[in-house]
Amino acid sequence: MDPLLIAGHEIKPGEEKRIEIPMVPLYTDTTMSIPVHVKRGKRPGPTLFLSAAIHGDELNGIEIINRIINSKAIAKLKGTLIAVPMVNVYGVLNQSRYLPDRRDLNRSFPGSKRGSLAARMAYAFLNEIVAKADYGIDFHTGAIHRSNLPQIRANLDDAETLALAEAFGIPVLLNSNLRDGSLRQSAADVGTKVLLYEAGEALRFDELAIRAGVKGSIKVMRHLGMLNKSRSRSSKKIEPIIARNSGWIRANESGLVNHHKHLGDYVEKGDALATISNPYGLKLDEVKSNAAGIIIGKQNIPLVQEGEAMYHLAYFKEPDDVMENIEYMNEEFLPKD
Numbered sequence: 521m522d523p524l525l526i527a528g529h530e531i532k533p534g535e536e537k538r539i540e541i542p543m544v545p546l547y548t549d550t551t552m553s554i555p556v557h558v559k560r561g562k563r564p565g566p567t568l569f570l571s572a573a574i575h576g577d578e579l580n581g582i583e584i585i586n587r588i589i590n591s592k593a594i595a596k597l598k599g600t601l602i603a604v605p606m607v608n609v610y611g612v613l614n615q616s617r618y619l620p621d622r623r624d625l626n627r628s629f630p631g632s633k634r635g636s637l638a639a640r641m642a643y644a645f646l647n648e649i650v651a652k653a654d655y656g657i658d659f660h661t662g663a664i665h666r667s668n669l670p671q672i673r674a675n676l677d678d679a680e681t682l683a684l685a686e687a688f689g690i691p692v693l694l695n696s697n698l699r700d701g702s703l704r705q706s707a708a709d710v711g712t713k714v715l716l717y718e719a720g721e722a723l724r725f726d727e728l729a730i731r732a733g734v735k736g737s738i739k740v741m742r743h744l745g746m747l748n749k750s751r752s753r754s755s756k757k758i759e760p761i762i763a764r765n766s767g768w769i770r771a772n773e774s775g776l777v778n779h780h781k782h783l784g785d786y787v788e789k790g791d792a793l794a795t796i797s798n799p800y801g802l803k804l805d806e807v808k809s810n811a812a813g814i815i816i817g818k819q820n821i822p823l824v825q826e827g828e829a830m831y832h833l834a835y836f837k838e839p840d841d842v843m844e845n846i847e848y849m850n851e852e853f854l855p856k857d
């Protein structure tokens with residue numbers, strides 16, 4: 521197997537190591553670094569990276585990665601797992617999506633050695649981790665006060681990426697065009713295939729999102745031959761389905777919100793999704809669905825300004841099949857207590 525070097529540290533086959541990638545220090549003269557956990561199997565196989573908190577307030581992925589690296593399931597790993605639980609360490613420290621220079625790390629790739637804080641961080645992550653991997657899973661959540669139904673976003677026009685997305689085993693897949701400056705764009709340029717997992721809400725742990733993320737990642741590792749196939753097949757098989765498209769329903773008034781529909785609900789065109797009222801409780805308007813679809817993202821805070829995005833709807837050819845699979849997902853991953 522090729523030698524693997526990360527930030528000047530060599531990791532040999534059969535080794536498990538924790539490495540710090542040094543970053544720019546804080547103005548308090550405190551050193552900063554990106555923590556990396558590497559596990560190399562004795563036997564050869566692909567290299568997969570797992571990354572979380574590229575947006576520093578998106579915390580579910582940190583827990584997903586922690587559960588995976590401490591799981592017995594990966595004891596007999598083939599190939600290499602590079603786990604980066606907190607990419608944007610400055611954002612995590614500030615409980616903020618952004619870096620202290622207000623930039624979005626996921627719009628700062630490929631970055632540069634001598635650029636802004638965001639550019640340097642993007643450069644280090646891309647060159648020390650992403651470029652050394654064959655595949656990657658990047659964990660995200662909805663923004664602050666917004667929740668996402670578990671979903672995979674990836675370049676599904678690429679057959680190998682589509683197969684990875686299907687292996688993850690959650691109901692909703694979105695084909696997403698690469699956006700300039702994103703990690704996925706730069707990963708594609710260096711030949712690394714990446715899935716983006718979106719689930720739950722910023723600054724919160726969501727148990728369903730975490731469990732589905734852990735299981736999905738293990739399934740991807742099995743698909744890649746990094747882990748042996750599991751023999752037990754207790755739960756119903758979740759069939760992933762690609763959305764035709766998706767779109768946002770926005771508030772048509774400013775006011776207080778009472779939601780009538782929730783994450784994972786199917787809605788028909790014209791269905792009332794929420795009522796918006798003024799501060800005295802007078803109903804101003806109903807927010808209505810403009811098409812039949814499934815709610816895959818939703819604002820949680822019951823206050824809106826006119827024009828704000830309230831519901832993210834995904835449109836499917838056969839929504840009944842998707843609803844059935846969302847039910848299987850809830851049965852498998854929702855905590856029972």
Ligand SMILES: [Zn+2]
Binds near residue numbers: 574575578660661
């Ligand atoms: Zn994000």
